[in-house]
Amino acid sequence: MAKKKKTAPKVLRPHAEEAYAEELKILAANDEHARPANWRLSPWAVVTYLMGGKLADGTVIEPKYYGNRRLIEVAVATLVTDRALLLIGIPGTAKTWVAEHLAAAIAGDSTLLVQGTAGMTEEAMRYGWNYARLLSEGPSEAALVPSPILTAMRDGKIARVEELTRVPSDVQDTLITLLSEKLLPVPELGMEVQANRGFNLIATANDRDKGVNDLSSALRRRFNTVVMPLPASLQEEVKIVQTRVAQIGRALELPGEVAPVQEIQRLVTIFRELRSGRTEDGRTKVKSPSSTLSTAEAISVINSGQALAAHFGDGKLHANDLAAGITGAIVKDPVQDKTIWLEYLETVAKERKEWKDLYRACKEMLD
């Protein structure tokens, strides 16, 4: 059967359940394990969806998360036991990514999202009011504007809260009763909304930001915490960057060739060495800059380098295409980080014979 040519999506970034609709359908069809109430897939299928694998009929499921399988199993097991899940880690360790895909796989809907901000009020977590209706008809259920969490409770789906630690403490605490009793009282109407089976909450938090409101211990206890680590080895990180760059390149239809592996390896090596404070062979000590050189940053540096090469260069990714991106990613504090980066270039990058072009390009950027 001839395949229909797929029309390019108009949307910049489709939801996970739309982008991977095929895979989810095949998984659901081949899934023989028991499913908890209101779940689209069984826990085993959810883990396979995230980690990748081969099904009985030969279909290959792409891995969405590259890392420790046991971590994802703990996360899924948490959601099965109707405890809330908290994903914690430094920026760029795939917390939001994993939360989105978990919601897509389990409930088929990753849109029930509350974005935590520093100025958030209770209404975003619980419910708001349609004031026009409220004034004309008085308090009634029709005048209630449910928050995504309330909708998730009613429909038995997964609610997501991003950046829980940015939310002010008094608003955070509205979650306590919600999570322990699984009910939301609406005192104005004299009623309460009880969560239907299948409801759960995935929250993400950074542990490195300024202006962070730590969770109270009562709230902490309502969550099972999973710490998302940075990639353990150089090869793992290179693989992640390579795969994601290829995926994003396809989605954005970036012209030009695929980024060569050596460039990615050099970039990832630089980021890892600056992050850990010493060179890969462990011999030289290196100062760490204030920026968080996460995997996500590496991916965006390569992407912008590719765009630069495609539109302003010869289509092939070279060191001078990357230089601007690297400098931008590393030098966030103009005084301290610049000195650190310069020192790194002189002591480490200059010594490596294969890095001459990168060294020269980055030096030029700084002058």
Next chain:
Amino acid sequence: MSVHVFGIRHHGPGSARSMLQGLRALAPDIVLIEGPPDGDALIPFVANEGLKPPVALLVYNPKDLQEAAYYPFASFSPEWQAMAFALQKNLPVRFMDLPRRLAFTLNRLEKDNPQLRILPPTPEQDESELPVEVKARVSRDPFGYLAQLAGYADSERWWEVMFEAQQNPEAIFPTIVEMIDALRQSKGSEDEAREQQREAHMRQVIRQAQKEGFEKIAVVCGAWHSPALQYLDRYKASHDKAILRGIKKTSTKATWVPWTYQQLSTQSGYAAGVLSPAWYQLLFHRPKDVLIRWMTKVARLFRKEDLDSSSAHVIEAVRLAETLASLRGLRVAGIEEMNEAAMTIFCQGYQEQLQIIEQKLVVGDVMGKVPPEVPVIPLQQDLDRQIKSARLTKYRKTSESLWLKANASNPRGGIYLREEADRF
């Protein structure tokens, strides 16, 4: 006249339980155990209240103290339980392994002439055989290898699932003999000279017991050796005699010494998972509600370290461990699932917090005791005398943190080498 071979996993609580069940059903009239015959005279001490495991049988050459071997036992070790059973029923019980008085001589000969040791065949001979490093691990712990193949990182839990829920307990050990027989044949021919000698001697002891007229002979040995001992007809008595002929005897002495769970865990060399003595102790002595007892222990250890842990944590951790196990397709949660659940719930996902108590939790801070009636080596006697005269007997524990604690007379605690008084 029948020979019943119980192929066990060394220090495996599952093996110990199944073996005891089998021994009680069989009611043998003699028990033969894999161990050094040099220590036969010390077996009766096992019934002594003062000998508290973990302890080790020390066999040494009094003329050259470098030549020494330790045979450790914990309360959950099948060999220990077999000895206790035999003594309780007043049955004769003997060790049957290659005696150290012969093994020490062979070691000396091998050191002087390395070519005497038959080397394993080169790897390219047969692709169907297992690689060399795997072979060594498999012979030391065949159950660990089988458990790994079945997806269980924790081989004691695999044993529980495979064998302990059986309707037909008499079939367990004959099945094991067949399983290991198949494993041995796929591993390749027995190429270790020392292993052949050990098994030859064990067969000799069994044949001797048969000659003495015992009707039901119970044999307790590591599972790897079980086919070589069950199928006696495969090996000729004259062949065994020939292998052991002409080895000069070294004089040896034996005694009991205290041992620790720490030493037991680091010397295990098991294929699947690290041996965790505290976990095995729980599995053997309190098999019901294992998860709950374990998590309660975790909570108590954290409270000792001033970290909040409530009963609610324990409940949630037990639920998470059970769910993890079912997600992974395991029938029971093993030590890995429990560690992950403890880390997620008690330690908020951070590995470092769990490491504070990991040693005490998983290995256990236990040292055995030896009663004064046991004959003691001169070095030990001298040390005991010195400890007594320096009034340090109360410090005889495994954890050094006690020694460095501050008290009223020594508010700083410990030793400060800049002080004259601490430098005697």
